[in-house]
Amino acid sequence: MNRFLLIMAFTAVAGCTTSPPRDVNDICEIFEEKSGWYDDAADSRDEWGTPIPVMMAMMYQESRFQAKARPPRKKIFGFIPGPRPSSSYGYSQAKKSTWKEYKSSAGRYGADRDDFEDAIDFIGWYNYKSNKRSSISRSDAYRLYLAYHEGHGGYNRGTYRSKKWLLDVARKVERKANTYQQQLNGCEDDLKSGWLFGWF
Numbered sequence: 185m186n187r188f189l190l191i192m193a194f195t196a197v198a199g200c201t202t203s204p205p206r207d208v209n210d211i212c213e214i215f216e217e218k219s220g221w222y223d224d225a226a227d228s229r230d231e232w233g234t235p236i237p238v239m240m241a242m243m244y245q246e247s248r249f250q251a252k253a254r255p256p257r258k259k260i261f262g263f264i265p266g267p268r269p270s271s272s273y274g275y276s277q278a279k280k281s282t283w284k285e286y287k288s289s290a291g292r293y294g295a296d297r298d299d300f301e302d303a304i305d306f307i308g309w310y311n312y313k314s315n316k317r318s319s320i321s322r323s324d325a326y327r328l329y330l331a332y333h334e335g336h337g338g339y340n341r342g343t344y345r346s347k348k349w350l351l352d353v354a355r356k357v358e359r360k361a362n363t364y365q366q367q368l369n370g371c372e373d374d375l376k377s378g379w380l381f382g383w384f
Contacts, residue, residue, distance in 0.1 A: 204250050208248055208249055212368065215375050222375045224304050225304050232305075232309055232311060235322075237325075239307045239308055241364055242332060244360055247276070249300075250275070252274065274303055283297055286306050311328050314327075325354075325360075326357065329357040
């Protein structure tokens with residue numbers, strides 16, 4: 185009986201860890217539900233300089249906060265599951281090659297793409313690179329997302345200019361970041377207090 189209860193407890197913990205937040209449209213609700221996520225996001229902000237709402241808006245767009253998100257498979261003959269269009273995976277939808285560069289560059293050798301702490305740090309790191317390589321402000325959600333999607337080389341060449349759908353998505357990310365910022369303004373003090381009170 186004890187072994188059964190232990191297995192059930194581990195299953196419940198695993199489910200809480202990997203399930204997306206119940207309300208992905210409210211950053212305060214996200215951080216209140218997911219213990220530790222605010223601290224992880226704040227650590228990334230402090231390390232790399234991107235505001236929390238910008239990073240969270242980018243993650244929302246990429247995966248809706250699903251730990252094991254992957255791009256849908258292409259269909260062969262319209263119904264046979266084929267290969268996936270890329271190696272994108274996890275909260276940040278980072279590709280294998282970019283993730284490898286991140287781990288080496290940032291010294292995060294044990295980082296996993298389906299771990300929120302690592303994924304939010306990756307987004308902060310990538311935006312830091314966008315600032316250095318493409319002169320994009322780390323608070324400019326619109327242009328940061330374009331560089332995130334196209335890569336720094338593609339962004340610098342302006343490959344996004346002919347992709348109206350991508351420009352529209354980048355504007356959605358910008359609006360989401362603004363919404364998250366307004367929400368966070370009203371709850372961040374409580375989130376910080378909750379973190380402090382946890383030590384006493």
